[in-house]
Amino acid sequence: MNTYLAFVRKEALHILRDRRTLLVVVLLPIVQILLFGFAISTEINDLRIRVAATDRLTDAGRIATRLDASPYLRCEALDGYYDGKNKYYDSFSYRSDRKNYRSDRIDQVLRRGEADAVLVVDGRQGRMQLVVDASNPNTATMAASYVGGALGGGAPDVRMLYNPQMLSAYNFVPGLMGLIFVIICAVLTSVAIVREKETGSLDLLLVSPVSPFVTVAAKMTPYFAVSCLNLATILALAHYVLGVPLAGRAGATVALTLLYIVLALAVGLLVSTLVRTQVAAMVLALIAMMLPTILLSGMIFPLENAPAPLQWLSAVVPARWYIGAVRKVMIEGLSLGDVTVELAVLAGMTALLLAAALKNYNKRTD
Amino acid sequence: MNAPAIATENLTRRFGRLTALDGVTFRVGRGELFGVIGPDGAGKTTLMRLLATLSRPDAGRASVLEFDTVRQQAEVRRRVGYMPGRFALYPDLTVAENLAFFAALYRTDVAANYDLIAPIYGPLERFASRPAGKLSGGMKQKLALSCALIHRPDVLLLDEPTTGVDPVSRREFWTILARLRSQGMTVVASTPYMDEASRCDRIALCDAGRFLRVDSPDAVRRSYGRPLFGLSAAADRHALLLAARRDAAVRSCYAFGNEHHLAFRDRPDPDGLRDRLEAGGFRDVCLRPIEPGVEDCFMQLTERHD
Incomplete structure (x- = not known):
């Protein structure tokens, strides 16, 4: 026990003396959460819509007011003016000689990026057409559905469960948690162990009577502690700054995450037994863990749309199970009992990785 | 001579197609200062790692204090102090922290063994709070030796302890080893410097994984056999x-x-x-x-x- 504590103290000193690592470890989660929370938002606010009427009789103003009421849309006339009180919409009579001018003008507005969509209203025929800039399909889809929704064009009354405002934070906070712990645990742990290989101090540890179990546990402890600190930071930021509800299941979220942290540490340990240099450890940990976590976990790209082989492949990505489970627990408010499959898969993976890592570690270093 | 401190039999270690150690058989008596002397690539480091239980032989066997280095490695590890050729302590930890950590690894503490390391560690005490990475070459070696000695090993294995160290520190280092020997410790040190042979009780001349001759330095010199x-x-x-x-x-x-x-x-x-x-x-x-x-x-x- 004494040896273990001395070991943990030594590891803690390594972390504390390496300012750069310390900075990464402490700031990375905060920066990522804030960055994703405020800067990189996948929600679309402030879509700019221009409204054009084909004739003076059409009440384009009323339609524009309705669109404007939506917080996501900002409405302007295509070629109108605003007298301080009312918006006036130009309403050229729909004459054949002006027809081309009109569609040219719409093109121009979209091309210059002055608007994301133009709504053309033809009151006499009772028809409307929405011309959308679809160069960004995401924006285009959102614009179409926002405008459709705002006009109430016979669409069903939609109720968004769990995330009524469709906040992207609900999606990315679990995703970011899946990513951050992989970076901190897997990458930093593997680099920390491989550093000892590189400098030769691992040999000194191996020739000492200390069991590899103690060595490995002591190596992981400080990173585990740091991860717990990060978990607290992330949950606090998510809840108080981004307004993610935690759905009254903070305990279950924490339990799930602790399991995931141990798993990520086991990955780091396994990586460290496979490579000889710190650079190789970093690359392997990043490729083996970070890329699949970003691409195949459903964090950013919905897995449901992926080709079947990729969906199968994603089954071995721990983050997929973790992120799925955290969403259920944190956002939907399910209990741990409802995510037993995910828990079992994660626990199984952890046991397997730890066993493989310890078996490899026990081999001598040459 | 009572039971030898180290005995090997046909000890062989291969790395792929390279035979780093090729059927080496020798004995080191208790309390002997034994030098393994040979150029780079002679197999010195491989031998040291085998004796330190860091590596397994492909053929043959080795025992330290009559414990087999493969089957009884825990017993061997407890009784052996090993100092690798490269500085392997933690450069970001201070001198005192390094020493305390290695004492803890062996479930002992610095105070209990201070008498043994005092002559070596003494000059370092002034730098106790300096990071180990910022010491001079000779100082690093002294700290590494202190760490290898902190658990009072019966057998000390030193892999090229004087390589890259200035001549004064080299001489000083061998004086320290002689003193440890006189206290009853068995010391095995490898070196590429032939002039250090005279500091040993017995030496093994090795080249290309083989021991060419094992004898006292004088006997080796006498064996030259021609003017x-x-x-x-x-x-x-x-x-x-x-x-x-x-x-x-x-x-x-x-x-x-x-x-x-x-x-x-x-x-x-x-x-x-x-x-x-x-x-x-x-x-x-x-x-x-x-x-x-x-x-x-x-x-x-x-x-x-x-």
């Missing part, structure tokens, strides 16, 4: 070396510090050789009888080996 001459001249030394080697009467001629070491094929004929060299254009040719050193023996042994 040896120091050859020097005013002219270009390299040309002199080549000219001497071309001479039919010369058995071997090797470049050493100030003069070439030369042995004759049959009966020594220094005067005849001097005449022939001077006839060949060398001035002030001087041939004087000298005592063979360990390096001469090593050269002779590797010659036969080729």
Whole structure:
């Protein structure tokens, strides 16, 4: 026990003396959460819509007011003016000689990026057409559905469960948690162990009577502690700054995450037994863990749309199970009992990785 | 002699197609200062790692204090102090922190063993709070030795402890090893410096994974078995070396510090050789009888080996 504590103290000193690592470890989660929370938002606010009427009789103003009421849309006339009180919409009579001018003008507005969509209203025929800039399909889809929704064009009354405002934070906070712990645990742990290989101090540890179990546990402890600190930071930021509800299941979220942290540490340990240099450890940990976590976990790209082989492949990505489970627990408010499959898969993976890592570690270093 | 501190039998270690250690058999008595001497690539580090239980032999066996290095590695590890050739302590930890950590690894503490390391660690005490990475080469070696000694090992394994260390520190280091030996510790040290052989009780000359000879330094020197001459001249030394080697009467001629070491094929004929060299254009040719050193023996042994 004494040896273990001395070991943990030594590891803690390594972390504390390496300012750069310390900075990464402490700031990375905060920066990522804030960055994703405020800067990189996948929600679309402030879509700019221009409204054009084909004739003076059409009440384009009323339609524009309705669109404007939506917080996501900002409405302007295509070629109108605003007298301080009312918006006036130009309403050229729909004459054949002006027809081309009109569609040219719409093109121009979209091309210059002055608007994301133009709504053309033809009151006499009772028809409307929405011309959308679809160069960004995401924006285009959102614009179409926002405008459709705002006009109430016979669409069903939609109720968004769990995330009524469709906040992207609900999606990315679990995703970011899946990513951050992989970076901190897997990458930093593997680099920390491989550093000892590189400098030769691992040999000194191996020739000492200390069991590899103690060595490995002591190596992981400080990173585990740091991860717990990060978990607290992330949950606090998510809840108080981004307004993610935690759905009254903070305990279950924490339990799930602790399991995931141990798993990520086991990955780091396994990586460290496979490579000889710190650079190789970093690359392997990043490729083996970070890329699949970003691409195949459903964090950013919905897995449901992926080709079947990729969906199968994603089954071995721990983050997929973790992120799925955290969403259920944190956002939907399910209990741990409802995510037993995910828990079992994660626990199984952890046991397997730890066993493989310890078996490899026990081999001598040459 | 009672049971040996170290005994190996046909110890062999291969790395792929390279045989780093090729059937080495030797014994080290308790309380002996044993030198493993040979050039880079001779298998010194491989041997040390095998004895330290860091690596497993492909064939043969080794025992330390009668414990097998494979089957009883825990027993071996408790009793052995190992110092690798490269500085392997933690450069970001201070001198005192390194020492305390290694004491804790062996479930002991610095105070309990301070008497043993005092002569070595003493000069380092002033730098106790300095990061180990910022010490000078000689200081690093002393700290590494202190860490290897902190658990009072019965056997000390040192892999090239004096490589890359200045001559004064080297001399000092061997004095420290001699003192540890006189306290009853068995010390095995490897070195590429042949001049350090005389500091050992017995030495093993090794090359290309084999032990060429294991004996006391004096016995090794005596085994040279033929008169040896120091050859020097005013002219270009390299040309002199080549000219001497071309001479039919010369058995071997090797470049050493100030003069070439030369042995004759049959009966020594220094005067005849001097005449022939001077006839060949060398001035002030001087041939004087000298005592063979360990390096001469090593050269002779590797010659036969080729």
